[in-house]
Ligand SMILES: Nc1ncnc2c1ncn2[C@@H]1O[C@H](COP(=O)(O)OP(=O)(O)O)[C@@H](O)[C@H]1O
């Protein structure tokens with residue numbers, strides 16, 4: 001398996017050079033293998049979507065390099081980025097973002113329109129995808145005529161239109177009840193297993209995250225934890241609700257899991273930009289093959305912290 | 314992205330907000346509508362006039378006695394006084410052209426003049442016959458009148474030489490009048506006696522002939538249309554003159570020129586020829602004009618009106634264009650998320666730009682189409698009111714539609730470019 005997403009030391013600042021400059025990502029390094037199903041978890045405002053936007057080349061990092069499927073994205077111009085989004089990436093949003101007044105089939109055809117696919121192929125492919133997401137009978141329905149879950153399935157079909165290597169889903173079940181969320185999640189599993197799509201999923205649900213291959217925890221713009229998913233799926237249900245949400249604890253958890261230790265450049269950035277708490281946090285890059293059961297127990301505590309934080313919002 | 318998809322998209326977007334779209338189009342509709350209306354009226358007018366020139370003779374010179382103008386009037390264009398036919402106020406028959414004066418002119422310009430027709434309008438009259446009535450212009454004519462004006466009889470006969478020379482009470486009426494008074498029965502009409510009231514003086518005339526009515530124009534103005542039209546009732550010139558005159562004098566003469574004569578130049582010379590006769594006349598002078606100079610004057614007037622309306626229409630179009638720009642800016646703001654989504658799906662800036670330019674173009678095109686419908690309709694109505702056959706200009710319509718589309722492109726470019734340059738993240742995060 002080859003690496004399809006390779007982020008190195010990605011820093012993202014908003015309002016750069018202005019008084020209200022904000023550093024949201026503090027030097028993220030992350031690799032995702034082809035065909036991997038990765039979940040990103042973390043409290044709201046921690047920079048998950050910002051990271052996702054980098055991965056989806058919707059935005060450019062302030063510094064750091066990003067190699068997507070062997071292409072150094074930093075060298076690409078806007079038009080090339082559009083092409084990369086069109087060909088390599090399928091986006092799924094929390095708010096579905098279907099184009100209104102445009103029926104399900106036409107929505108699915110959109111990425112193919114932008115890639116210049118001919119009409120017959122477009123229609124054929126859109127119908128196939130509608131079948132894939134079990135929405136075959138809703139081709140001519142407008143978004144406003146569909147339920148949330150149905151909209152999300154159309155959106156997933158649309159993300160698949162140009163057969164992209166990567167599906168990026170930013171809280172795709174966030175606006176759905178747990179039952180329809182389940183259906184949508186099953187669909188992602190199906191795409192991952194049957195269509196071999198690399199999937200990066202942002203979720204607030206620990207249950208859903210735990211079903212993936214790897215769970216990446218983000219806090220305040222840093223990766224604070226990476227662990228394997230499926231192995232902890234059952235243990236997750238038993239975790240105590242102990243509140244260990246202070247930074248010392250987090251730091252310990254993270255330290256226990258360190259395989260490759262910190263990034264010095266990153267620390268320098270942090271000292272100037274961030275408060276004391278964040279300085280203590282560490283950016284980690286973990287080879288997930290080395291995680292074991294004992295470490296997982298501690299990580300679960302961290303997961304539950306995240307869950308508590310999210311519930312509070 | 315394919316043009317067709319963009320057009321469908323634009324139409325869908327308009328349909329989803331019909332009232333707003335209509336209000337936005339209003340400026341375009343009014344602008345294009347007024348341009349098309351004026352072009353339609355203008356074209357039909359010009360066409361009618363030039364068609365009419367054939368029948369009235371573009372090279373004929375019209376000599377008329379008219380009121381002396383103290384100074385050059387404002388309506389004086391190219392030495393022609395518009396509407397001067399009716400300005401006989403204050404003139405008496407002593408001021409009119411005598412037979413001698415006309416003969417002298419004929420001698421002086423015998424190389425140029427082919428024939429002279431004399432005509433005298435005695436006035437309007439309403440004729441009653443049984444329960445029916447008809448309106449006529451009572452016109453005294455000479456023999457050449459029927460030939461030069463291409464009036465053909467459908468029944469009966471022409472005036473005889475004796476009737477002309479003695480001014481007998483014989484009349485030739487239009488088939489329209491026969492329709493009205495005699496239910497179209499020509500045989501019943503011929504020989505019937507009509508009582509005609511001109512200047513409160515009633516005389517009896519017998520119908521000897523019936524001519525085929527043709528839509529006629531004097532000075533480019535239609536005399537009417539339909540069955541209630543006022544038609545000419547012809548009688549020998551002398552008979553008409555005797556209604557109002559005591560001696561043989563003519564306010565008006567139609568000169569048919571010989572082939573190859575420059576009638577504009579001849580008109581000028583005739584005017585100069587008569588100038589000494591009227592030097593000491595306080596009220597009247599002689600003017601000589603040609604049909605072509607009348608047409609020139611008319612088209613000049615028309616182009617002035619066209620220019621004025623075009624300026625108004627142009628302002629309406631600019632205002633309309635700004636309205637389109639405004640609504641496009643609103644639409645783009647409303648659809649910021651959509652733009653972000655499209656970019657996430659791989660739309661290039663150029664695709665977004667094209668999408669919104671096409672939308673602005675479609676708004677303007679549809680506005681233009683409504684404007685054309687309104688303009689052609691208004692033009693036809695106006696032409697009918699003026700009594701012309703309407704001739705909507707195909708090229709005018711085509712150009713107007715192209716023009717309205719270019720307004721769309723021009724005023725749509727800025728908003729479309731704004732949309733195209735949106736940062737995808739900011740667009741997606743827009744609330
Ligand atoms: N385009 C942007 N401009 C300014 N601030 C931004 C922008 N995008 C994100 N942020 C800020 O970055 C922080 C992280 O946001 P985000 O990545 O959306 O968090 P998450 O998805 O984890 O909830 C937030 O404080 C947010 O206000």
Ligand SMILES: [Mg+2]
Pocket residue numbers: 048049050170
């Ligand atoms: Mg988010």
